[in-house]
Amino acid sequence: MNKDNKRMLYKRPEGLTDKVMHYCAGCGHSLAHKVLAEVLDELEVREKTVGVAPVGCAVFAYHYLKCDISEAAHGRAAAVATGIKRALPDRIVFSYQGDGDLAAIGLAETVHAANRGENITVIFVNNTVYGMTGGQMAPTTLNGQHTATCPSGRDPAGMGHPLRVCELINTLEAPYYIERVALDGVGGVLRMKKALHKAFSVQIAGKGYSLVEILSPCPTYFRMTASESLKFVNREMRDCFPVRVFRDQGTPQNA
């Protein structure tokens, strides 16, 4: 309560700068950034956190997040995060990556960091397209989905099927916590916050590798309105990428 008897119900997180974000209208990144900043504030770890920004739409994360941040070469974020965490084991280290960065060019780094059980948090924003370069096909593009490089829709014959990252990482022994959430409404945002909270708590407790996959709208390259994109995430994307906890306390969870 302040002196005017007004309660603060909502404010900009301490961990977020006041810079206007460059993200397109309806994009999920701005929301993910904000919630990430809130979580780092609530866990009181922002001043001991080092993030790794990807090559992709979120490369400018350091403009918005008030914590130390490193860029990484395309796909190498998990390896860079490994280097930082091993050099400074008492700091909190996360990588923030898109689907091209994490699941295409950086899949080897992703799998091996998880397999070593690196005590880092990987935030994987999956919007099924390469946003930064103009909406090309990503490893997570849905079958039949139209993109700049599969103009007739993704045909699994020759282009492969969408890659399910949580399911893949869940086959490994070492990971401690894996969850997929969807930014398709208020409930999804709250679920994301809970998942990020949990992932960072796991790291703070020194338990090991945590991965949160966020299904996220990209209205610009879905070529849809913002509300249509939310529906796309809610129906088509969730169909292909089930939203659930895959691993908790190092144990695979039933669907």
Place this chain on the structure above:
Amino acid sequence: MTGNEALAEGAIRAGCQCYFGYPITPQNELTAYMSAQMPARGRVFIQSESELAAISMVFGAAAAGARAMTTSSSPGISLMQEGLSYLAGARLPAVVVNVQRGGPGLGSIDPAQGDYFQSVKSGGHGDYHMIVLAPTSVQEMHDLTIHAFRLADCYRVPVMVLADGRIGQMMEPIRLHEGPPPPAPRKPWALTGAAGRDPNCVRSLLVGEGELEQHNYVLQDCYRHIRRKEIMYHEKCVSDCETLLVAWGTCARLARGVVDLARAKGKRVGLLQPTTLWPFPEQRLRRLAARVKNLLVVEMNCGQMLEDVQRLAEGRAPVHFKGYPGGRVPTETEILRAVMALRPPRSVPRRKTGKRK
């Protein structure tokens, strides 16, 4: 001690805190040595999933302010070019070792010097340089590695130790560095968590208007400074020589013996042996080229440093070449034969380079 082990022990004594590496011949003793010695000292060792990952882990550890190193051999170093460019762009200090083998492609596992261009002309994208040090003995594998950590921290640049399979595998007695590691400068730019300060950012993406241009001028200033201060070379019998051998690494080691053999036969031969391949001893070579009758470049490749020597000799004396590109180390006798076959040029050439042999 083998050259590879001497180098590894040098890194440990230089205060290397993090080592990341991927197996490749002929430098496997190095990774094995680090896998035992680093954890025993409470330091970081990771056998990475690839050279791409290894150099990126080096990037992360360096960004966090640690002394970090990776080692590999030619094909692996090709994969690391991405990371080297990012290290240079982000101004991060790191030490990278290339124990060269034959190429191109898988080439062979035998010693070679085919990576001169890639190392000194910078094999990754963009306008950058690495400092490149060329050891010629097991002792220098040890000493130059320690020096490499000093240089990297001093200038915030990647530094490469460019050895080859012969020096990596050979055994010699050496004197180990007993003093303290090179002093570590303060690293206010390092990513350590933004406690009580504004956040730091390690980056090489500079898209603001004029930002990248300014950044590249800053890099070039740094390189100018390195060129002024850090050139290292050795000479043998250059004061009266008529024929100047120019060689680095294993070939320089052989050339030292060739100088003695040639002098015993009455031929006035000297040697210039660059220790820093970048920055190259340019002034020194220019001066020597102005007063000798012939230059002979000897390398285990088809003529790479040769191009720098030709450029710097500026036609003042003919530049000859003897190359061994097959992953084979030549003998002193072979090189001596090439030296003895040289004749003084018929007339003083005027800004014209000699024929390749």
